[in-house]
Amino acid sequence: MPMFENPTLIDRINALLPQTQCGQCSFQGCRPYAEAIASGVADINQCPPGGDEGIRDLADLLGVSPKPLNTEFGLHKPPSVAFIIEEDCIGCVKCIADCPVDAIVGAAKLMHTVIASECTGCELCIAPCPVDCIIMQAAPPNNAEKTRAQKSAQAKRRYDARCSRKEQEEAEKAERVKKKKQAFLKMQAAKK
Incomplete structure (x- = not known):
């Protein structure tokens, strides 16, 4: 709240x-x-x-x-979390980009993994996976024992943090583009 x-x-x-x-x-x-x-x-x-x-x-x-x-x-399902079949993962990072709570870690061309305690079970990582290496499994007992309110609050904090990070990344990118444009215009003016 x-x-x-x-x-x-x-x-x-x-x-x-x-x-x-x-x-x-x-x-x-x-x-x-x-x-x-x-x-x-x-x-x-x-x-x-x-x-x-x-x-x-x-x-x-x-x-x-x-x-x-x-x-x-849809139907209500028991709590579940995503699981990446490591030997099938090609490190494409598509699942990382789609996880709304940053519960998937990894790097390009390296195997990824899901932080089960942070996964909300949204299933949004499944569709973008080009090699179908993501499956849903029953949530581990420590996830299942949390109250609904605790899970919701934790997921909201992670989602809000991800949104803040994305906003910061976009602002930084816009600033870089602005500086490059200014440098280009300055260079063009100097040529005249």
């Missing part, structure tokens, strides 16, 4: 979501789904990772009746 005193309805809804950022709800992550629920665009039963418990929590918060998970968006 945000660190300010009066969280908005969107913040309170978002805090109840699992923070997998999987997109199964048809939105680009948990916060956009929370915004859609708060504005009445989406229903409370579109989050398979949240399951029946998540739907009940959202219903309680919003003062509405719970309803069954809308299976059009």
Whole structure:
């Protein structure tokens, strides 16, 4: 939950979501789904990772009746984590780029691995893998023992950190491009 005193309805809804950022709800992550629920665009039963418990929590918060998970968006599954079959990994880094919580480590042309304790089980790393070396496995006991709120808070911290890192990288890239352009223009002016 945000660190300010009066969280908005969107913040309170978002805090109840699992923070997998999987997109199964048809939105680009948990916060956009929370915004859609708060504005009445989406229903409370579109989050398979949240399951029946998540739907009940959202219903309680919003003062509405719970309803069954809308299976059009998927089915609730037991907690799982991605696992990379090491001997098949070619080090393409495509899975790393798609992990919303930076739970996959590795480098180009080197084997990657998943930090199981950080993986949200979103499955977003599976589709981009060109050699199908990523499978889902049951979450290790230390993952399964965490409460839903603990898992959600941990995933949100990692997702927010990833978003901050990406923003910083984009700002640095824009600054480099700006400096190169200025240097080019200065060089062109000096030639005249």
